[in-house]
Amino acid sequence: MDNLLLLFQAPPLALQLLIDGVLIGAVFALAAYGMALVWGVMNIINVCQGEFVILGGYVALHAVRAGVPALLGVPAAAIVLFAVGWIAYRAVIFRVVERDLFISLLATYGLSILLGQLMSLGFGANLESFDPGFGSWFLFDGVVTIAKVKVVAALVTLVIAALLVAFMRRSRLGQAIRATAQNARAARILGVDTDRIYAMTYALNAAICGAAGALVMMIWVIQPFGGLIYTVRSFMIVVLAGLGNLPGVIVAALGLGAAEQFVAFILNPQLQIAFVFSALVVILAFRSWRLRRHRRYLA
Amino acid sequence: MTTRRLGSAALATAILGLGLYGGALAPARADDTITLGAPVSQTGIYATSGMHTANGYDFAIDKVNAMGGVKVGDKTYKLAIKYYDDESVATRSAELTERLVNQDGLKFILGPYGSPTTIAMAPIVEKLQVPMIEANGASRSLFTKGYKYTFAVLSTSDQYLSSAIDLIAEKAKEAGKDPKDIRLALAMGDDSFSQDVRAGIVEAAKKYGMQTVIDDKLPDAFTDMSVTLTKVKALKPDVLLVSGHEKGALTAAKQIADQKIGVPMVAMTHCDSADIIGQVGAAAEYTLCASQWASSLTYKDKWFGSAADYAKAFQAKYGHEPPYQAAESSAAVLAYVDAFERAGTLDPQKVRDAIAATDIDTFYGHIRFDPTGKNIAKPTVMLQVIKGQYQVVAPSQWATEKVVYPRPQ
Numbered sequence: 192m193d194n195l196l197l198l199f200q201a202p203p204l205a206l207q208l209l210i211d212g213v214l215i216g217a218v219f220a221l222a223a224y225g226m227a228l229v230w231g232v233m234n235i236i237n238v239c240q241g242e243f244v245i246l247g248g249y250v251a252l253h254a255v256r257a258g259v260p261a262l263l264g265v266p267a268a269a270i271v272l273f274a275v276g277w278i279a280y281r282a283v284i285f286r287v288v289e290r291d292l293f294i295s296l297l298a299t300y301g302l303s304i305l306l307g308q309l310m311s312l313g314f315g316a317n318l319e320s321f322d323p324g325f326g327s328w329f330l331f332d333g334v335v336t337i338a339k340v341k342v343v344a345a346l347v348t349l350v351i352a353a354l355l356v357a358f359m360r361r362s363r364l365g366q367a368i369r370a371t372a373q374n375a376r377a378a379r380i381l382g383v384d385t386d387r388i389y390a391m392t393y394a395l396n397a398a399i400c401g402a403a404g405a406l407v408m409m410i411w412v413i414q415p416f417g418g419l420i421y422t423v424r425s426f427m428i429v430v431l432a433g434l435g436n437l438p439g440v441i442v443a444a445l446g447l448g449a450a451e452q453f454v455a456f457i458l459n460p461q462l463q464i465a466f467v468f469s470a471l472v473v474i475l476a477f478r479s480w481r482l483r484r485h486r487r488y489l490a
Numbered sequence: 491m492t493t494r495r496l497g498s499a500a501l502a503t504a505i506l507g508l509g510l511y512g513g514a515l516a517p518a519r520a521d522d523t524i525t526l527g528a529p530v531s532q533t534g535i536y537a538t539s540g541m542h543t544a545n546g547y548d549f550a551i552d553k554v555n556a557m558g559g560v561k562v563g564d565k566t567y568k569l570a571i572k573y574y575d576d577e578s579v580a581t582r583s584a585e586l587t588e589r590l591v592n593q594d595g596l597k598f599i600l601g602p603y604g605s606p607t608t609i610a611m612a613p614i615v616e617k618l619q620v621p622m623i624e625a626n627g628a629s630r631s632l633f634t635k636g637y638k639y640t641f642a643v644l645s646t647s648d649q650y651l652s653s654a655i656d657l658i659a660e661k662a663k664e665a666g667k668d669p670k671d672i673r674l675a676l677a678m679g680d681d682s683f684s685q686d687v688r689a690g691i692v693e694a695a696k697k698y699g700m701q702t703v704i705d706d707k708l709p710d711a712f713t714d715m716s717v718t719l720t721k722v723k724a725l726k727p728d729v730l731l732v733s734g735h736e737k738g739a740l741t742a743a744k745q746i747a748d749q750k751i752g753v754p755m756v757a758m759t760h761c762d763s764a765d766i767i768g769q770v771g772a773a774a775e776y777t778l779c780a781s782q783w784a785s786s787l788t789y790k791d792k793w794f795g796s797a798a799d800y801a802k803a804f805q806a807k808y809g810h811e812p813p814y815q816a817a818e819s820s821a822a823v824l825a826y827v828d829a830f831e832r833a834g835t836l837d838p839q840k841v842r843d844a845i846a847a848t849d850i851d852t853f854y855g856h857i858r859f860d861p862t863g864k865n866i867a868k869p870t871v872m873l874q875v876i877k878g879q880y881q882v883v884a885p886s887q888w889a890t891e892k893v894v895y896p897r898p899q
Contacts, residue, residue: 204724308533318765320769411713
């Protein structure tokens with residue numbers, strides 16, 4: 192509890208935690224949104240989400256090392272991962288879409304192992320990282336430091352989110368994706384090529400993950416087998432936010448990020464994950480209680 | 491449909507490729523070959539260190555074979571290693587050990603990478619009564635259970651960072667300060683190795699009466715340690731000690747620089763295997779790194795020559811300096827070679843007894859096992875990154891540079 196007192200004695204520390212949490216949450220929001228998209232449209236829980244993120248990191252890393260400016264690594268990773276996502280759909284996912292959830296879980300889990308191993312063979316098992324050299328801002332006499340790279344990442348996340356919202360609302364393809372999510376059969380009857388929509392959705396998700404990976408590579412470190420954490424986090428965020436709700440995903444991601452920072456500060460980083468899971472249980476219980484009340488009211 | 495088929499073909503090729511790669515790893519066995527069995531991580535969280543471990547094993551095997559092999563009695567044998575990937579999962583290491591002995595018929599085991607994996611294997615080699623010389627399981631708990639078949643060439647993990655405590659106590663006294671006033675910040679991984687490192691620190695700190703103001707446990711899957719660093723900023727400890735394998739070292743080095751953490755001393759484990767100098771450059775400057783070994787030490791042997799010779803030959807083959815994980819793995823092979831030659835037979839019991847009586851100099855340091863199986867003849871060293879190079883700063887008899895303290899901001 193000493194740490195709690197510390198927050199009251201030095202309020203800028205709380206600001207630091209809040210900023211860090213929100214900026215970290217922003218990066219997770221991207222991967223989570225991709226997961227929500229695939230889950231909502233295709234009813235697939237994509238277990239290899241984290242591997243797409245890490246692969247995006249490697250693509251960006253190699254692009255940057257080849258002389259591409261750091262920020263252009265983000266679109267580079269997105270483009271390459273779009274292709275990877277497309278191939279993964281054509282090779283594996285199209286066989287399991289519209290089938291039992293368990294089968295798609297297995298298939299995407301298999302893909303995650305395969306991608307992890309291939310990355311280990313192709314890039315080596317070493318930890319990799321890249322410092323774009325943006326530096327940090329120092330506020331309140333250095334009590335609050337904000338790494339510019341995290342701010343850049345959060346801004347990139349916002350831009351991508353805005354583009355996605357516009358794309359889904361305005362473009363023909365976005366409308367077709369939403370139509371397929373609502374009712375695939377009806378969409379097919381009305382002339383939507385749902386197979387193509389599924390491929391686009393899956394590839395789009397991979398591209399979003401790729402962009403997230405490029406940011407992760409600059410902020411933290413990447414390793415071929417470091418993907419699981421991104422899958423688990425995305426899953427949590429989507430469950431918290433609900434499907435098909437982009438603003439919800441972003442709010443949940445930012446909120447979770449900030450809450451985790453405070454828990455780690457006041458208690459111990461060891462309890463961060465325990466907190467996330469406990470929060471999940473509480474929120475699910477609350478939701479089901481609210482739904483039940485709602486039902487009773489209707490009856 | 492064609493695109494679909496093409497996609498499946500690509501996937502199948504990838505899977506086949508993987509299979510072939512696995513197949514290529516299995517060495518051919520012949521009567522004049524002694525095959526050592528080693529479950530080493532090629533995948534999972536220990537993949538990086540596992541690679542260094544396997545490089546160290548292979549490098550020593552190649553050297554011994556190039557020098558004619560091992561003379562056991564009046565017959566000369568070549569050495570080979572059969573590897574399995576334990577996927578960084580301890581239960582898998584245990585299963586694979588049984589497989590190496592029961593199915594593959596091997597009688598001599600080399601350790602895996604990592605304490606949890608070694609801890610899982612120790613009772614298995616005990617049950618099967620085959621010796622294991624390991625080079626990468628430093629947890630103290632390996633040597634408190636009365637195992638008779640497990641031997642470790644490295645120093646136990648509690649020694650890794652306790653020398654940093656001695657170092658700061660010495661510096662405090664020099665500055666006319668009471669070591670009791672030294673305040674410590676610990677950021678330790680939630681794994682058996684790091685917790686052992688922590689136990690060593692706590693013990694040493696108790697000796698001087700130092701206070702621990704931050705005692706964070708980092709979860710295995712952590713990606714970010716900005717919270718711990720925020721605490722460091724608020725509480726201003728004199729030393730920050732970090733242990734969390736390669737990921738811990740690199741994440742800490744990166745974020746200490748990002749957040750401009752002005753703590754006077756930063757000490758961590760696994761800096762060299764995480765290549766913090768190559769990855770974060772100038773931001774790694776003045777970090778203290780615990781190490782089992784350094785190429786500037788004055789040890790020598792008949793196989794590799796001096797530690798520096800070993801480093802040079804390793805660099806020529808693998809294109810980078812040998813991290814200590816590779817050096818200690820090579821030393822484990824040398825301990826086997828020495829034991830085979832002294833035993834004069836390939837009977838596992840006799841070889842075990844010969845290992846227990848080991849007393850040799852190697853490029854890695856002197857090797858002599860106590861009755862619990864740990865090497866008590868070799869100390870750990872403390873390195874510091876000075877001008878982009880690792881320099882030995884403690885113990886003083888090997889120091890190549892004076893420790894820079896406090897860290898210039």
